[in-house]
Amino acid sequence: MAYLLEKTTTLQKYLDLPQNGKIIAEYVWIDSFGNLRSKGRTLNKKITDVSQLPEWNFDGSSTGQAPGDNSDVYLKPVAFYPDPFRRGDNIIVLTECWNNDGTPNKFNHRFESNKLMKAHSKEKVWFGLEQEYTLLDPIDGYIYGWPKGGFPAPQGPYYCGVGSAKVYARDVIEAHYKACLYSGLEISGINAEVMPSQWEFQVGPCEGIKMGDELWMARYLLERVSEEFGVKVTFHPKPLQGDWNGAGCHTNVSTANMRVEGGMKYINDAIEKLSKRHKEHIELYGKDNEQRLTGRHETASMETFSSGVANRGASIRIPRSVQAEGYGYFEDRRPASNIDPYLVTGIMVETICGAVPD
Ligand code: ADP
Ligand code: MN
Ligand code: MN
Ligand code: MN
Ligand code: MN
Numbered sequence: 001m002a003y004l005l006e007k008t009t010t011l012q013k014y015l016d017l018p019q020n021g022k023i024i025a026e027y028v029w030i031d032s033f034g035n036l037r038s039k040g041r042t043l044n045k046k047i048t049d050v051s052q053l054p055e056w057n058f059d060g061s062s063t064g065q066a067p068g069d070n071s072d073v074y075l076k077p078v079a080f081y082p083d084p085f086r087r088g089d090n091i092i093v094l095t096e097c098w099n100n101d102g103t104p105n106k107f108n109h110r111f112e113s114n115k116l117m118k119a120h121s122k123e124k125v126w127f128g129l130e131q132e133y134t135l136l137d138p139i140d141g142y143i144y145g146w147p148k149g150g151f152p153a154p155q156g157p158y159y160c161g162v163g164s165a166k167v168y169a170r171d172v173i174e175a176h177y178k179a180c181l182y183s184g185l186e187i188s189g190i191n192a193e194v195m196p197s198q199w200e201f202q203v204g205p206c207e208g209i210k211m212g213d214e215l216w217m218a219r220y221l222l223e224r225v226s227e228e229f230g231v232k233v234t235f236h237p238k239p240l241q242g243d244w245n246g247a248g249c250h251t252n253v254s255t256a257n258m259r260v261e262g263g264m265k266y267i268n269d270a271i272e273k274l275s276k277r278h279k280e281h282i283e284l285y286g287k288d289n290e291q292r293l294t295g296r297h298e299t300a301s302m303e304t305f306s307s308g309v310a311n312r313g314a315s316i317r318i319p320r321s322v323q324a325e326g327y328g329y330f331e332d333r334r335p336a337s338n339i340d341p342y343l344v345t346g347i348m349v350e351t352i353c354g355a356v357p358d
Contacts, residue, residue, distance in 0.1 A: 015086070023047065024090045026083060027056055027075050028220050029097050032064030032107045034340060036220050038092075046089045053077035053093055065097060065105055073105055074098040079213050084179040085224060092183065092220065094213055110212060113346035117208035120353040126259075126329070127211035127345050128188065128204030128252035131218065132337045134239045135169050135197045138232040143240060144169060144197045152196050155245065159194045168197040172229045177201070179221045185214050194245040194298075204252065212342040237336035238291035246292030246299070247337035251344055254329035255352065263327025270352045271307050271316050271330065277351050278305040278315070284343040286336025293334065300333065 023046055028038040039058065047053060060066025060073035075095035083090040097105035104111040117125070135144035145168035146152055152165070161167040173190060180187040180201070188202045201222075203214050219235075226233045238246040257266040274281065282289070282302060293302035300306050300315045307316035307330075309323045315334050322328030335344050350356075 019088065019090075021045070023088070024083070024086055025053065025080070026086075026090075026092045027077070027095055028092060028217070029058075029075055029095050030107060030109075030216065030340070034107075034338065036216070036223060037063060038220070047080060047091055050077055050080055053080065056095075060097075060105075065107060066099070070100065072100050074100065078110070079217075081183040081185070081217055084182040084221065092217070094217055109340050109342040109346070110209065113212060113342040114209045115356050116346050116349045116353075119356045120349050121208060123349075123353050124207060124256040125345075125349055125353070126205035126207050126254050127341075127348075128202060128206075128329075129211060129215050129341060130200055130202050130248070130250040130252070131215060132193055132198060132200045132247035132249065133222070134195070134234050134236070134247055135172065135199070135226075136232040136234055136239070138230060141232070143195075144231050146197065154243065155194050155196075158192060158196045158198075161192050161196075166196070167192050169199075169229070169231055172225060172231055173199055173201075175229070176218075176222050176225045179225060180218050183217065183221065185218055185221075186210075187218060193247075195240075198239075198245065198247060205254070209342075209345075211345050212340075215341040235338040237286055237289050237338055241291075243297075245297045248292065248299070248333065249286075249335045249337050249339050249341070249344075251332040251335050251348065252329050253332065253348055253352070258329060259327060261327055264323075267318065267322070267328075267330050273351050274316060274332070275305045275307070277347075281332075281347055281351070282334065284339070284347050285334050286339045288338070289334075289336040292336055298333075302334075 022042050024040050025043050026038050026040045031037050056075040057072050059071050061068040061071040065073050076098055077093050077095050079094045080091045083092045096110050097108045099105055137144050157166045177190050186203055186206050190201045193200050203218050206214050222233055290302050293299045295301035298312045306314040308314040309318045310320040311317055317331045
């Protein structure tokens with residue numbers, strides 16, 4: 001720990017150096033495994049609009065995104081955020097991946113999703129995602145802070161827990177929260193989860209494609225923060241078998257119609273439509289999600305679709321307060337922690353509002 005502190009103090013000396021008018025832009029993209037990648041470049045002046053950001057490229061053969069003999073993949077900037085690590089005018093740039101023949105890369109799910117969002121922009125679809133995740137020891141991959149080769153006391157005291165041995169790595173979570181706020185993300189809250197060393201942050205409500213953008217950026221900041229604290233983040237939906245909760249990404253949804261008086265009718269219509277496409281949704285709701293959607297640990301079975309008011313064992317939950325007021329939003333509890341939010345928000349809009357017209 002002393003070494004870490006000393007190292008940080010030494011680094012600060014360099015971070016404080018002026019940049020001679022140049023800025024650093026860290027370009028971020030999503031690879032073929034659903035992991036984040038990034039690389040930095042120098043730009044000559046402060047950026048005030050995304051259109052000022054140059055396209056860039058990378059070696060797609062190193063990320064599973066292109067063959068070695070045609071390896072260039074292009075990075076098209078779509079949004080940028082203040083960089084909480086480098087600060088000043090430095091920025092983090094979210095990009096879409098494109099092939100050199102002018103088609104979106106196979107793993108660029110933002111492109112199709114954005115078409116759906118644009119086609120239905122009048123409906124003003126809002127999302128709020130509850131990103132759960134688990135912290136691991138980066139050396140041995142075991143759950144962070146747990147006794148080696150053993151287990152902490154059974155679940156019960158940890159959810160929103162307070163106090164030593166009930167809550168693990170709060171420093172990481174605080175750092176991430178502040179980093180998100182600094183970058184201007186719509187992070188709306190944070191809480192310790194049911195399994196020790198499992199946490200959640202919420203992003204939203206965000207309209208349309210902004211939801212996927214912001215969740216990916218919040219994940220990026222979390223991964224970067226974790227480097228500095230010596231913990232490893234996993235988004236696996238069931239990091240540990242046994243009587244331990246899995247990790248999800250509950251997806252809260254509303255359209256403009258649902259948010260005003262009489263909205264319950266539109267919420268029920270949406271749930272009816274969702275019930276008819278359960279299998280298609282599940283296919284996009286995360287790899288290994290079957291390990292999580294067992295019907296236990298606050299989940300509904302993957303085999304059947306269900307809905308209910310205040311029911312945390314249903315596929316879709318209508319919050320009690322929404323039922324009482326007669327309008328608001330609903331929660332899809334099926335998506336796993338490792339979803340691509342572009343796919344999930346995309347199919348949600350397709351199911352509720354309709355496909356993109358030809
Ligand atoms: P839970 O009780 O399921 O743990 P949380 O408080 O963690 O709920 O998350 C609720 C989420 O719902 C937040 O991300 C919030 O932004 C989102 N939300 C609130 N109102 C709406 C709305 N009208 N449309 C979509 N999402 C909403
Ligand atoms: Mn090189
Ligand atoms: Mn929650
Ligand atoms: Mn939760
Ligand atoms: Mn929830």
